[in-house]
Amino acid sequence: MGIHVHLRVFAGRDYMTESNHSTFEHPEVQLAGTGYVAAYVAGIALMGLSLMLVKDHALDPTALGIAISGIAGLAALLQCVLLLHMTLSRTQIWQTVALVLFVPLFILTIGLTSWMFHGLYQRTMLRPIAASQAMAPAPLRAPR
Amino acid sequence: MLVHIDGPWSPLLGRLALTEIPYKNPILVGTFLFAVVLAVVLVGLTTYFGFWRTLWRDWLTSVDHKKIGIMYILIGLVMLFRGFIDAVMMRTQQAMAVGPHSAGYLDAVHGYLTPYHFDQIYTAHGTIMILFAATPLLVGIMNILVPLQIGARDMAYPYLNAVSLWLTAAGAALVMASLFIGDFAHAGWFGIVPVMELPYSPGVGVDYWMWAFQLSSIGTTLGGINLLATIVKMRAPGMTWGRLPIFTWASLSANLISLTTFPVVTVALALLALDRYLGTHFYTAGLGGNLMLYNDLFWIWGHPEVYFVILPAFGMISEIIPTFAEKPLFGYMGMVVASLGIAGVSWGVWLHHFFTMAAAPAVNAFFSITTMAVGIPTGVKVFNWAFTMFRGRLRFDLPMMWASAALFFLLVGGLTGMMNAFATNDYMVHNSVFVVAHFHMMLLLIVYAIFGGVNYWFPKVFGFRLEQRFGRMFFWLFTAGTAVVFVPMFTLGFMGMTRRLDYVAFPQWQPLLDIEVVGIVIYVLSAAFLVAQLYVSLRDRAQNRVGADAWGTSRSLEWITHSPVPFYNFAVTPEVHARDERSWRHERGLDDAAPVVYEDIHMPCKTAIPLGLGALGFGLAFALVWRIWWLALLCSGAIVALIVIRAFMTGTSYTIPARDVEKMEHDRKRGAAKPARAQVPGGSPAPVLGGGT
Ligand code: HEM
Numbered sequence: 099m100g101i102h103v104h105l106r107v108f109a110g111r112d113y114m115t116e117s118n119h120s121t122f123e124h125p126e127v128q129l130a131g132t133g134y135v136a137a138y139v140a141g142i143a144l145m146g147l148s149l150m151l152v153k154d155h156a157l158d159p160t161a162l163g164i165a166i167s168g169i170a171g172l173a174a175l176l177q178c179v180l181l182l183h184m185t186l187s188r189t190q191i192w193q194t195v196a197l198v199l200f201v202p203l204f205i206l207t208i209g210l211t212s213w214m215f216h217g218l219y220q221r222t223m224l225r226p227i228a229a230s231q232a233m234a235p236a237p238l239r240a241p242r
Numbered sequence: 243m244l245v246h247i248d249g250p251w252s253p254l255l256g257r258l259a260l261t262e263i264p265y266k267n268p269i270l271v272g273t274f275l276f277a278v279v280l281a282v283v284l285v286g287l288t289t290y291f292g293f294w295r296t297l298w299r300d301w302l303t304s305v306d307h308k309k310i311g312i313m314y315i316l317i318g319l320v321m322l323f324r325g326f327i328d329a330v331m332m333r334t335q336q337a338m339a340v341g342p343h344s345a346g347y348l349d350a351v352h353g354y355l356t357p358y359h360f361d362q363i364y365t366a367h368g369t370i371m372i373l374f375a376a377t378p379l380l381v382g383i384m385n386i387l388v389p390l391q392i393g394a395r396d397m398a399y400p401y402l403n404a405v406s407l408w409l410t411a412a413g414a415a416l417v418m419a420s421l422f423i424g425d426f427a428h429a430g431w432f433g434i435v436p437v438m439e440l441p442y443s444p445g446v447g448v449d450y451w452m453w454a455f456q457l458s459s460i461g462t463t464l465g466g467i468n469l470l471a472t473i474v475k476m477r478a479p480g481m482t483w484g485r486l487p488i489f490t491w492a493s494l495s496a497n498l499i500s501l502t503t504f505p506v507v508t509v510a511l512a513l514l515a516l517d518r519y520l521g522t523h524f525y526t527a528g529l530g531g532n533l534m535l536y537n538d539l540f541w542i543w544g545h546p547e548v549y550f551v552i553l554p555a556f557g558m559i560s561e562i563i564p565t566f567a568e569k570p571l572f573g574y575m576g577m578v579v580a581s582l583g584i585a586g587v588s589w590g591v592w593l594h595h596f597f598t599m600a601a602a603p604a605v606n607a608f609f610s611i612t613t614m615a616v617g618i619p620t621g622v623k624v625f626n627w628a629f630t631m632f633r634g635r636l637r638f639d640l641p642m643m644w645a646s647a648a649l650f651f652l653l654v655g656g657l658t659g660m661m662n663a664f665a666t667n668d669y670m671v672h673n674s675v676f677v678v679a680h681f682h683m684m685l686l687l688i689v690y691a692i693f694g695g696v697n698y699w700f701p702k703v704f705g706f707r708l709e710q711r712f713g714r715m716f717f718w719l720f721t722a723g724t725a726v727v728f729v730p731m732f733t734l735g736f737m738g739m740t741r742r743l744d745y746v747a748f749p750q751w752q753p754l755l756d757i758e759v760v761g762i763v764i765y766v767l768s769a770a771f772l773v774a775q776l777y778v779s780l781r782d783r784a785q786n787r788v789g790a791d792a793w794g795t796s797r798s799l800e801w802i803t804h805s806p807v808p809f810y811n812f813a814v815t816p817e818v819h820a821r822d823e824r825s826w827r828h829e830r831g832l833d834d835a836a837p838v839v840y841e842d843i844h845m846p847c848k849t850a851i852p853l854g855l856g857a858l859g860f861g862l863a864f865a866l867v868w869r870i871w872w873l874a875l876l877c878s879g880a881i882v883a884l885i886v887i888r889a890f891m892t893g894t895s896y897t898i899p900a901r902d903v904e905k906m907e908h909d910r911k912r913g914a915a916k917p918a919r920a921q922v923p924g925g926s927p928a929p930v931l932g933g934g935t
Pocket residue numbers: 432548549551552594595596613614616617620655656657658659660662663664668671672673677680681684685688
């Protein structure tokens with residue numbers, strides 16, 4: 099019979115995040131160091147860079163697409179390293195697992211989307227980026 | 243940098259002006275008066291019963307997962323009512339506006355709603371029902387049950403849990419505010435581009451829709467993270483993955499979906515915001531914009547979202563059926579794999595919402611096949627439920643009635659879904675009311691599961707059972723209403739009626755539209771029985787009190803603790819021995835075994851900060867809708883400040899000494915017949931910040 103098992107008290111760790119410790123001693127803060135600030139600044143800088151590229155039509159459409167994707171990839175990589183600290187240590191393993199699980203999703207959704215648009219452009223659409231080149235940017239106004 | 247908008251704008255009030263209050267619209271004025279009267283009555287009652295203190299201390303500032311769950315459910319019910327009123331208006335308008343000779347009232351040429359107003363109603367109906375009724379109801383139920391089912395004291399992040407709740411509440415409040423200040427969107431619940439772009443929707447309607455959506459989706463993402471962390475990290479000793487209650491598995495798979503897909507809609511809406519506020523061209527019809535990009539992004543979230551709402555419903559059905567068949571669930575592992583399978587497939591089917599866009603045939607074929615593949619795990623589930631019932635000792639108490647009727651809707655909804663899944667077929671029915679009927683079957687399945695679940699777990703949360711006689715009448719009338727509304731709707735769909743018509747050009751559709759009105763009247767009648775059920779349940783609560791196991795044959799862990807559940811959930815963290823722990827203990831005569839040693843319990847303190855964050859979120863969204871920049875900046879600053887302040891607060895948790903736990907447990911045993919004053923619904927009130935008991 100399992101009576102003795104049943105009545106045993108669990109003296110395990112309490113995982114609830116409420117704690118009375120100093121904020122600066124919180125493991126997340128300890129882990130952060132300058133990495134968080136660096137990741138933030140780098141993210142803003144890379145986003146600013148891509149904004150400039152697009153705004154000034156700095157490259158031809160195909161090159162622009164490649165450049166933006168490259169910058170996005172770089173940004174994602176920096177965040178993984180600086181912000182998420184992807185490692186296999188006990189504290190970080192779940193972050194790493196969660197992120198790795200995202201990868202097939204990215205491939206699935208982005209891959210299928212590109213496949214879909216590829217066919218769609220050929221069949222029905224003007225290439226929008228080319229179209230944008232033909233037209234000079236004009237301020238958007240609501241109809242009166 | 244900001245895009246130019248036509249019309250007046252002032253630095254102080256933005257686009258807001260007295261003319262934005264629709265005081266000339268009798269329907270809205272009536273609604274406003276109703277809301278005011280309701281508010282006065284509620285405030286009056288709260289004052290009369292001296293409930294303000296309890297309201298503030300035990301509810302608004304609570305971080306208790308059970309109370310947060312109850313508040314989620316209340317928001318869901320209020321919004322369900324609002325969405326239902328929208329439905330009544332749509333049904334009556336369509337029945338009145340048939341043929342060129344139909345009369346017009348209240349400025350409308352036909353019927354009583356102008357096209358602009360009608361469009362806002364169906365947009366609000368869909369947005370509300372999916373985001374502010376179904377989602378909060380299910381999130382509320384998950385909030386209450388998951389910690390109890392895994393033997394935890396609360397969620398992994400109780401404070402974050404309250405933040406999620408109040409963000410959802412802020413979104414719901416924003417939708418409600420749009421009734422009386424300005425307009426709501428008129429571009430459908432999923433948003434039609436480029437109609438949502440500024441030139442075509444220069445008003446504030448789309449902005450209301452967009453920010454309300456945004457608030458709730460951020461709330462749900464945070465809630466998803468919380469539930470996942472809870473399930474992964476907070477399980478009691480012995481609660482292995484193979485013993486996890488099936489509803490918790492369903493919640494796990496549902497929240498994997500919310501974690502991975504809600505961010506997509508956040509981005510999709512953020513890009514729309516950039517278009518509408520900064521004049522970018524993500525979704526415009528020219529200048530490099532791409533209309534289909536919006537549909538793509540929206541439905542990458544949209545389809546998984548429908549599985550996000552159905553998986554918890556499946557989970558509830560899977561808990562209810564074994565209890566009332568008095569047998570363990572058939573094919574537990576199959577159920578688990580099927581839930582994860584549905585979550586997995588849900589990411590690869592979204593394009594079926596725009597088959598008619600004219601993607602290449604191979605693309606449509608691919609998505610047809612993936613969509614049909616969803617039928618496999620779903621079929622596994624249906625057979626498992628059937629085998630659970632097979633040769634069971636079936637009892638048709640109310641929860642079982644709702645749960646088994648839900649299976650019928652799964653059948654109708656699933657099969658019509660399969661019909662839509664053939665891209666060729668879909669060219670016939672897309673944008674017709676056939677599709678509308680399909681997804682209402684699916685959403686009604688969820689509603690049935692929710693009613694079943696509420697009836698089933700109500701005694702666990704409140705300590706007494708709901709009345710069954712009026713409950714049954716509610717069930718039958720609700721079911722009759724469903725049949726009378728949706729059979730004609732399927733028929734009209736086959737006859738070619740497109741959705742969202744404010745005027746119906748074909749008089750031969752009149753009879754079927756009239757039948758639908760009869761159906762909605764039956765729904766209204768059924769609501770009276772729901773009210774009667776709740777009233778009688780409350781009145782007779784003393785007779786209907788239950789012990790730990792409200793149904794006598796329940797199986798999972800939540801049934802071993804008291805009903806109503808004390809605020810600390812379990813006196814000592816339970817040790818789990820079996821998949822159906824409650825039955826395991828029951829079979830070994832351990833029902834009344836009391837712990838010999840009590841331990842200190844570590845609990846989070848209540849806090850008003852989440853409520854403040856919700857209020858500021860509402861303020862920020864409202865300011866953005868009306869382009870009141872100073873207010874937007876102020877609210878953003880205050881949000882950041884509050885978050886930082888909270889991060890530096892100490893004493894956010896307290897400990898209940900073991901002897902106090904013991905005393906409370908003994909009091910409870912002695913006072914079992916007569917509930918203590920402290921036994922407020924949903925558990926006893928938590929002690930004050932930092933204090934003992
Ligand atoms: C067997 C599973 C299912 C299949 C095969 C299926 C298939 C489909 C298809 C092909 C469409 C697109 C029809 C069109 O617009 O022409 C559709 C629409 C829809 N389905 Fe399902 N579905 C299934 C389950 C569900 C579930 C579980 C839900 C919700 C709980 C749901 C909710 C919806 C909604 C909301 C729409 C239309 C949204 C709109 O256009 O406003 N479906 N379904």
